[in-house]
Amino acid sequence: MTRIEALSKLTNGIDTLLDIGTDHGYVIIDALEKGYIKQAIACEVNPMPLENARQNIAASGLSDRVHFVLSNGFLNVIKPFDGVLIAGMGMHLIKDILLQPHTKAKKYILQANNHIDQLREFITNNDFRIVDEVSIFEKFHYVILVVEPGIMKLSQKECYIGPFLKNHPESLQYYLNLQRILSSNHMRATGEKKRQIAVKLDYLSEVISDLQK
Incomplete structure (x- = not known):
């Protein structure tokens, strides 16, 4: 399974996915085609990658189910969503985005390119809880966290190893x-x-x- 396929599969059950840092829009395309989600919001901070996503999604015949927004994280997102994907970024940027004011979603899918232990610690110190973790190898080893609003306390060991990945x-x-x-x-x-x-x-x-x- 590729990283894109793993991220897409984890969106299952989300009605409207907000993909922050959508890049080429590949996760949205896969999730829509496989019926994991019903619609999506493709979000990018820069115009060029947002246009790339727009063209790829149009080529897949899915434009009518995707809203495109130029935004730094949640800041310009107006349409409602119940799931959030933030993947392929550094841990510090993901933290900064999660701290932005927004209506909490029922599900967050997070994949940081570094410092997974620090991201786990941040999550559990900011009214989120981890409900699952997935590891994927595609040239590099990736860890994906599935998170929802809630309370969870982790030990130093659990922050490093992960509460679910070890299973x-x-x-x-x-x-x-x-x-x-x-x-x-x-x-x-x-x-x-x-x-x-x-x-x-x-x-x-x-x-x-x-x-x-």
């Missing part, structure tokens, strides 16, 4: 890759940084052992 056998390769990277960093680190990496390596060893049983 999915397909996540083993993601954890093994993370272990390789951290092991290399640990060899070069010193002092407190070395100790912090060692703690994370312990977390990984435990979850890898469980998944390999």
